Amino acid sequence: MADRTTDSSALAAPVASAERGRLDRRLATIGGAGGLLSGLLGVGGGVIMVPLLVLWAGYRQRDAHALSLGAIIPISLAGVITYGAAGKVRVGYALALAGGSIVGARLGAGLLARIEERPLKLVFGLFLGAVSILLVIR
Amino acid sequence: MSGALLYVSLVGFGFLTGGAAGLLGVGGGIMMVPFLTLVTGLSQHAAEATSLLVVLPTAVVATVVLQRKGIGNAWLALRFGALGAVGGVLGALVALSLPGHVLRVVFACFLAAVAVRLVRDGLTSA
Numbered sequence: 150m151a152d153r154t155t156d157s158s159a160l161a162a163p164v165a166s167a168e169r170g171r172l173d174r175r176l177a178t179i180g181g182a183g184g185l186l187s188g189l190l191g192v193g194g195g196v197i198m199v200p201l202l203v204l205w206a207g208y209r210q211r212d213a214h215a216l217s218l219g220a221i222i223p224i225s226l227a228g229v230i231t232y233g234a235a236g237k238v239r240v241g242y243a244l245a246l247a248g249g250s251i252v253g254a255r256l257g258a259g260l261l262a263r264i265e266e267r268p269l270k271l272v273f274g275l276f277l278g279a280v281s282i283l284l285v286i287r
Numbered sequence: 288m289s290g291a292l293l294y295v296s297l298v299g300f301g302f303l304t305g306g307a308a309g310l311l312g313v314g315g316g317i318m319m320v321p322f323l324t325l326v327t328g329l330s331q332h333a334a335e336a337t338s339l340l341v342v343l344p345t346a347v348v349a350t351v352v353l354q355r356k357g358i359g360n361a362w363l364a365l366r367f368g369a370l371g372a373v374g375g376v377l378g379a380l381v382a383l384s385l386p387g388h389v390l391r392v393v394f395a396c397f398l399a400a401v402a403v404r405l406v407r408d409g410l411t412s413a
Contacts (some may be wrong), residue, residue, distance in 0.1 A: 188378020257309020
């Protein structure tokens, strides 16, 4: 089925613009894949959304990270509601972790705003390599 | 580990995870779930549930910081993430009917391939 909203040049995956702001079929698929993985493996889904946003949808690494973080909000909210209803959440542990993580997230996101594209790709690639090993040995 | 020391280590690990999450564009669950099961002895499900409650404010804070700096597009991200929330429910249903180890190995192979490609891109000229 032809996609009327995408011309043929888009198939060559140019650098997509986050400012364009259109929810196209690729973004919808990436969101679905991120959520699906989140449900399957119990993680937020950023680990799959970032690579797909960069390699498939053609976003710059920095924009992909920012979009992934925003997409994680509704995904994790759905997870919290589902698990919360099941009474599984340890609120005390979560508050302690969150107290640290919101401070860390400000610093991390601030660094993301400044870091160059190439070192960011390198750091993220090394992180994914470590995650792939962790998943197998766990 | 128990008492105050446990909570201090949770805050410290949260800080490191939040920093990595904000930079790497992930929620941090992939780091927090193993930590919670190994250090606090929570069950896998309790660890995942607790981790998601941490991921939510972490992603909100990072998104607000980036939106203020004009990076990304929070409204677009929230919309495709809402589709992900639907996918999450389906994923949970599928997970119940498949052996967990098979899923992890398949996914690990995918990530390893992506990692090689990104490291190569990071080392060679853009």
